[in-house]
Amino acid sequence: MDGAVKVEPASLVWKCASRSLGFATNLNHCPLSNNINACVCSKWEEVSIMDEKNIPIRTYQVCNVLEPNQNNWLRTDWIPRSGAQRVYVEVKFTLRDCNSLPGVTGTCKETFNLYYHESNEDRESYIKESSFIKVDTVAADESFTQVDVGDRIMKLNTEVRDVKVTTRKGFYLAFQDVGACIALVSVRVFYKTCPLTIRNLATFPDTVTGADTSSLVEVRGSCVNQSEEREEPKMYCGADGEWLVPIGGCLCSPGYEEKGSACKSCTAGFYKAKSSDPGCSKCPPHSHSLRDAATVCDCHSGYFRSDADPPSMACTQPPSAPQQLISVVNETSVVLEWTPPRRLGGRSDTSYSLECLICQTAGRLCLPCGSDVLFSPSQTGLKTTKVVVSELRAHTHYTFIVHARNGVSLASGAGATQSVSVSVTTNQAAPSPVSFVQATDVTRHSLSLSWQQPDRPNGVILEYEVKFYEKDQKERSYRIMRTFSQSVDVTGLSPLTVYVFHVRARTAAGYGEFSAPFEFSTNSDPFPLIGEGVNSAFLLLSVSGVGILLLISAAVFIISRRRSKYSKTKQDSEEEKHLNPGVKIYVDPFTYEDPDQAIHDFAKEIDVSSIHIEKVIGMGEFGEVCSGRLRVQGKREIYVAIKSLKAGYSDKQRRDFLSEASIMGQFDHPNIIRLEGVVTRCKPLMIITEYMENGSLDSFLRKHDGQFTVIQLVGMLRGIASGMKYLSDMNYVHRDLAARNILVNSNLVCKVSDFGLSRVLEDDPEAAYTTRIPIRWTAPEAITYRKFTTSSDVWSYGIVMWEVVSYGERPYWDMNNQDVMKAVEEGYRLPAPMDCPVVLHQLMLDCWERERAERPTFSQILNMLDKLIRNPGTLRRTGGDRYIMDIPTGSMLESGLGPEWLQSIGLERYRDTLAAAGYTSLDSLLGITHHQTAHAFNQQIYSQLQSVNAMKCF
Ligand code: AMP
Numbered sequence: 001m002d003g004a005v006k007v008e009p010a011s012l013v014w015k016c017a018s019r020s021l022g023f024a025t026n027l028n029h030c031p032l033s034n035n036i037n038a039c040v041c042s043k044w045e046e047v048s049i050m051d052e053k054n055i056p057i058r059t060y061q062v063c064n065v066l067e068p069n070q071n072n073w074l075r076t077d078w079i080p081r082s083g084a085q086r087v088y089v090e091v092k093f094t095l096r097d098c099n100s101l102p103g104v105t106g107t108c109k110e111t112f113n114l115y116y117h118e119s120n121e122d123r124e125s126y127i128k129e130s131s132f133i134k135v136d137t138v139a140a141d142e143s144f145t146q147v148d149v150g151d152r153i154m155k156l157n158t159e160v161r162d163v164k165v166t167t168r169k170g171f172y173l174a175f176q177d178v179g180a181c182i183a184l185v186s187v188r189v190f191y192k193t194c195p196l197t198i199r200n201l202a203t204f205p206d207t208v209t210g211a212d213t214s215s216l217v218e219v220r221g222s223c224v225n226q227s228e229e230r231e232e233p234k235m236y237c238g239a240d241g242e243w244l245v246p247i248g249g250c251l252c253s254p255g256y257e258e259k260g261s262a263c264k265s266c267t268a269g270f271y272k273a274k275s276s277d278p279g280c281s282k283c284p285p286h287s288h289s290l291r292d293a294a295t296v297c298d299c300h301s302g303y304f305r306s307d308a309d310p311p312s313m314a315c316t317q318p319p320s321a322p323q324q325l326i327s328v329v330n331e332t333s334v335v336l337e338w339t340p341p342r343r344l345g346g347r348s349d350t351s352y353s354l355e356c357l358i359c360q361t362a363g364r365l366c367l368p369c370g371s372d373v374l375f376s377p378s379q380t381g382l383k384t385t386k387v388v389v390s391e392l393r394a395h396t397h398y399t400f401i402v403h404a405r406n407g408v409s410l411a412s413g414a415g416a417t418q419s420v421s422v423s424v425t426t427n428q429a430a431p432s433p434v435s436f437v438q439a440t441d442v443t444r445h446s447l448s449l450s451w452q453q454p455d456r457p458n459g460v461i462l463e464y465e466v467k468f469y470e471k472d473q474k475e476r477s478y479r480i481m482r483t484f485s486q487s488v489d490v491t492g493l494s495p496l497t498v499y500v501f502h503v504r505a506r507t508a509a510g511y512g513e514f515s516a517p518f519e520f521s522t523n524s525d526p527f528p529l530i531g532e533g534v535n536s537a538f539l540l541l542s543v544s545g546v547g548i549l550l551l552i553s554a555a556v557f558i559i560s561r562r563r564s565k566y567s568k569t570k571q572d573s574e575e576e577k578h579l580n581p582g583v584k585i586y587v588d589p590f591t592y593e594d595p596d597q598a599i600h601d602f603a604k605e606i607d608v609s610s611i612h613i614e615k616v617i618g619m620g621e622f623g624e625v626c627s628g629r630l631r632v633q634g635k636r637e638i639y640v641a642i643k644s645l646k647a648g649y650s651d652k653q654r655r656d657f658l659s660e661a662s663i664m665g666q667f668d669h670p671n672i673i674r675l676e677g678v679v680t681r682c683k684p685l686m687i688i689t690e691y692m693e694n695g696s697l698d699s700f701l702r703k704h705d706g707q708f709t710v711i712q713l714v715g716m717l718r719g720i721a722s723g724m725k726y727l728s729d730m731n732y733v734h735r736d737l738a739a740r741n742i743l744v745n746s747n748l749v750c751k752v753s754d755f756g757l758s759r760v761l762e763d764d765p766e767a768a769y770t771t772r773i774p775i776r777w778t779a780p781e782a783i784t785y786r787k788f789t790t791s792s793d794v795w796s797y798g799i800v801m802w803e804v805v806s807y808g809e810r811p812y813w814d815m816n817n818q819d820v821m822k823a824v825e826e827g828y829r830l831p832a833p834m835d836c837p838v839v840l841h842q843l844m845l846d847c848w849e850r851e852r853a854e855r856p857t858f859s860q861i862l863n864m865l866d867k868l869i870r871n872p873g874t875l876r877r878t879g880g881d882r883y884i885m886d887i888p889t890g891s892m893l894e895s896g897l898g899p900e901w902l903q904s905i906g907l908e909r910y911r912d913t914l915a916a917a918g919y920t921s922l923d924s925l926l927g928i929t930h931h932q933t934a935h936a937f938n939q940q941i942y943s944q945l946q947s948v949n950a951m952k953c954f
Contacts, residue, residue: 044074044177051185052156063181065101065108070179073129076187078122080170084191085211086239089114089173090160095140096181111139113176114161118168132174136161156185164211194237198224198261200249202233213239216648223250226263228275236648244648251275255293265293273311285314286346304414306407317345318409321418322352322385322402331429332458333390338402338420340385347406353380354387355401355419362397362423369398372455394429394458394509431505431512432456434464439520443527444495447520450487451503459507466490471498471519493522586732589662595655599678602665606630606677606688613642617695621756622646622657623684627691630676639691640676644684654685656756661687663755667730671723673743673753692743692751700744702808710837710875713804716750718865723752724797725858728790735788737796738777739803775817776810780824781852791852797861798847799830805840806833824848837875839868 044062051057064070081087091114098108115132142155165171175184194217196206202221210217221233231248238244252263254272257279266272266280271294283289283297287305290298299305299315309316319341328335336354344350356373357366369392376388392398401421409417432454441448449466466488469478481488493499498521502514589598610631618625623646631637645657664675664687679686694700697716720742727734734752741754773783779795781787799811811830812820829848832841843864849855856864868874 043070043072044175047183049183057185059183059185060175061183062177063096064177065096065098065104065179065181068107068179070107070109070177072177073174074177074184075127075172075174078119078124078170078172079189080122081165081168082191083208085166086162086164086209086213087171087189087191088160088162089135090158090186090188090190091138092156092158092185092187093138093140094156094183094185095143097143098181100144101181107179109178109180110143111137111178112180112182113137113178115174115176116163116165116171117174118165118171120169122170124172127172132172135163162213166211192239192241194219194241194243197243199235199243199246200230200233201227201252201258201261201263202248202250204233204235204243207237209237209239209241215239216244221249224262226256226265227252230275238648245650247650254295267292268294271295271297271311281312284312287315304408304411306411308407314346316347316406316408317343318411318414319343319345319347319350319404319406319418321420322404323420325400325402325420325422327400327422327424329424329426332392332394332426332456333388334392334398334400334424334426335386335388336400336402336422337386341404341418345406345408347408350404350406351380352382352385353403353405354382354389355403356389357399357401358393359397359399359423362425366399391432391456392426393456394426397423397425399423428507428509429456429458430509431458431461431507433513434503434505434515437501437503437515437518439501439518441489442520442523442525444522444524445493446489446491447493447522448487448489449501449503449520451515453486454505454512457505457507458512459509461505461507463506464488465504465506465511466501467503467514468499468501470494471500495522495524497522584666584730586663586666586727586730589659595658595662596680598662599658599665599680602662603675604665604677605681606632606679606686608679608682608686611640611642611679611686611688617641622649622653630688638676639693640688641691643687643689645686647684657685657687660754660756663732664689664753667726667732669723669726670749671719671751672726673751689753691745692753693746694744694748696740697742697744697750698739698803698808700808701739701804705807710835711869711872712748714840714865714868714875716744716748717801717804718862718869719750720752720800721797721858721862721865723750724793725862727752728793728858733788733790734793734796735782736774736777737793737800738774739800739808742800776812776820779852780821780850783821787852789852790858791855794847794855794858794861795852797858798844801840801844801847802830802833805836809833832878835878837868838877839874 043064044060047059047061048056049059060074062072062074064072079087093112095110098104098110101108114135114137116135117127117132119127138159138161140155140157141159142157144155163171173187173189192209194204194207194209197204199221201224203224204219204221207217207219209215216236216238219235219237221235223229223233227250229248230251233246233248233250235246236244252258252272253275254277256263256265257272258264266289268290269283269288270280271283271289272280273295283294286300286303287297288300289296296311303315303317305311305313305315320343322338322341325336325338328337338352340350354375356369356375356379358369359366372391373389374391376390377384379387389398389400399421400423401419403417403419405417408414434451434454437449437451439447439449451464453461462484464483464486466481466483467478468481468490469475481490490499490501498519500517500519502517504514505512587598587602589595589602592598592601610633611628612631613626613628615627616624617627620643623644626642626644628640628642629637630640643657643660645654649657658678658680661675661678664673668674673692674690676688676690678688720737724734724737734755736754736756737752741752742750743753744750774796775783777796777799779787779792782789782792782795802811803809812823815823827850829845832838832844843856843861846854846856847861
């Protein structure tokens with residue numbers, strides 16, 4: 001027990017009240033009959049006796065057993081209650097057995113009464129008997145029979161009673177004798193506290209317990225020195241002085257780490273940057289801390305840290321210059337290539353930037369290049385060591401400087417960036433293509449064509465060449481016109497005909513490239529209309545644009561239809577859902593303002609007397625899970641599992657606990673764990689479900705490693721898929737589908753359970769609950785941005801498939817969660833477990849498609865598993881060549897009894913017998929009864945069929 005027992009010795013100095021009033025006087029003045037005997041010792045006497053160890057002690061005694069109607073009161077002094085709300089009175093006394101007293105008649109008693117009276121007045125002299133409230137009648141466990149002063153046989157009784165004292169500053173206690181032979185040896189009055197304690201680095205003060213035996217006092221802790229709140233620290237002080245349910249806590253501040261129950265500073269050479277870091281760490285390379293309590297280590301001289309570098313990272317340096325810069329000039333382009341710096345400074349974020357200078361002479365009198373120069377892939381922030389610089393001027397001197405930078409290049413004191421440079425001269429080059437051509441003055445036989453000079457003429461333009469042809473003719477026959485100017489009149493054209501024009505320029509370096517095609521149409525007008533050519537060209541472009549748009553739309557449509565082998569049917573099933581308003585939809589119990597109403601709506605209240613608990617079978621989040629029996633009136637007794645909510649729970653815990661029942665109570669499916677009812681009217685709260693003899697699937701499989709046939713494993717998976725289909729049809733997302741949350745009964749039927757996690761995650765989208773996400777089972781989009789859907793349940797289902805086929809192996813073995821997330825993000829998927837049929841692994845891979853729309857639905861999974869069960873031959877292929885699952889759906893497999901199927905279940909030799917007996921389809925065979933088989937076939941067929949049947953109804 002954590003609680004301390006507080007003794008209040010001062011207030012227990014017993015005084016006979018008669019001392020203050022005078023014993024004899026009082027007797028005279030306060031006759032018993034008038035009931036004002038509060039301070040009266042009456043017939044109580046203060047007597048010294050020897051205890052068992054022969055030490056003299058003072059007692060109060062009374063022994064008026066011969067006279068009738070005794071009413072002798074003995075009262076304590078006023079006892080301050082000092083903040084206590086419930087006090088305990090421990091009385092030690094001896095009591096004489098009436099039978100051992102000679103000559104007593106019916107007047108002798110063997111009990112006395114304990115009373116209390118609350119008061120603010122510490123010196124009340126007269127208190128009415130009626131103002132005392134009775135605590136209890138106290139009887140002795142043991143009485144004694146003789147009193148022999150020399151050799152006494154004294155039997156000391158100890159009795160404790162507790163009283164709620166909450167209304168006044170203190171109280172009086174009183175003992176009423178009604179004719180017994182008693183000696184009061186000691187009285188101890190105390191109250192209980194939960195003692196000062198430190199839990200999760202928060203100090204909880206010495207706390208007086210509550211007024212009632214069941215009340216909890218909520219106490220807020222304060223963080224110990226050098227620590228800060230992680231989450232409000234809270235605990236409850238129980239009535240018996242024990243601390244219960246610690247919640248939240250503190251973390252040592254940066255620079256401090258937890259030692260014992262305190263926060264101690266990091267010593268020199270160590271640091272702690274964040275309160276959430278587990279402890280002080282050694283300074284990273286090239287850094288040091290000289291003082292205690294460092295939150296970061298300082299870099300050695302010449303080393304730096306960028307703003308983005310975490311304190312745990314080594315201090316680093318800027319890179320040295322890039323090396324071996326080479327340039328290759330190609331007309332007006334230059335390819336620059338270099339090798340990385342010799343020293344990267346301990347970092348991996350080196351990037352390069354290029355400075356381009358245009359110079360009058362090679363390497364001298366330089367100015368920055370204009371913005372028309374192109375750098376591919378870019379001019380700055382380069383991660384590669386190669387750049388193509390194009391659109392340079394012909395016959396021009398350039399200097400290129402390549403700078404190497406990293407995250408600390410800009411740190412103060414880091415100095416200038418290191419660089420390497422090269423000077424080049426570009427060659428002569430043909431002009432760039434003409435980019436804009438227009439037609440004006442269009443008539444039925446002619447048009448005027450004009451264009452702009454190329455962006456980069458690369459010299460003096462000597463001539464332009466225009467090539468044109470009828471569009472329909474393609475380039476089979478074309479005409480060429482040459483001109484020195486930037487326009488030309490084209491004549492001799494056919495009316496209402498579309499022509500294609502290309503223009504190119506020539507310099508001393510030769511012809512440049514032809515421009516892109518420009519299309520213009522002649523019209524039927526004998527004379528030009530202003531702007532007509534432009535319009536027709538625009539029209540043409542518009543028409544072809546619309547055509548292209550139509551083509552793109554068609555392509556998008558076709559691609560989207562072909563994109564996923566699952567999406568079509570998925571869409572169908574979604575449509576189906578909308579068309580089917582009768583589908584029952586799950587109601588989130590957390591949408592109820594009053595959680596008890598949800599329980600009332602979805603779960604049956606069970607009378608606790610109808611439950612018989614037998615043994616503990618597991619440990620749940622809220623308390624023990626037991627097995628037992630339930631007998632409801634008018635029904636057969638059944639085995640059940642009983643989950644109970646451990647004592648000292650908070651409102652939230654109660655709500656969360658009962659929410660599982662409110663969810664479960666809405667489901668009714670053979671592969672979903674069935675709720676029998678709840679006990680909420682008395683404590684502990686209980687949730688009663690059907691009993692699953694083989695417990696959770698993961699441990700069950702581990703226990704029976706390698707003992708099932710593939711078809712049995714597929715049967716289990718079918719059951720789980722069927723349950724999940726039911727849940728998804730009800731719009732319920734499970735979020736924690738894993739083999740540990742599947743229960744198995746004695747018939748190997750698997751049922752989905754554990755409906756507790758869904759809410760916890762939804763309530764708090766912040767990172768606080770990240771640790772509660774079962775990373776290995778959860779789809780990437782659900783981990784990254786909490787997108788929990790039926791498709792993320794499908795991902796988890798794929799993991800369950802893997803767990804089942806590998807007999808309970810841990811997914812991703814002992815990789816840590818971070819590595820699992822990284823690996824999955826990078827496309828890694830669990831390999832096929834040993835002896836896993838290829839089709840099953842392919843189905844797993846389908847469930848783990850990155851795009852959730854690409855994953856199958858539970859309905860599709862179910863269909864697929866059904867086909868596998870009907871066609872077990874497909875399951876024989878393991879490992880080796882990959883092949884796309886292609887389950888024949890022909891009549892033989894769908895409805896007939898193929899030889900392969902019969903062979904796989906060991907019944908191929910009965911094929912003819914079965915056919916002769918009219919069993920031509922699988923369904924008719926599965927419908928066979930024991931009676932029928934007894935006549936038609938031997939027991940072997942029947943038991944084989946039974947196992948197939950069991951698979952089917954999983
Ligand atoms: P849970 O709180 O649902 O995770 O349950 C904890 C453990 O109790 C499970 O892992 C099972 O071993 C066991 N358990 C829970 N419910 C049942 C049940 N209906 N039948 C048998 N065992 C159960």
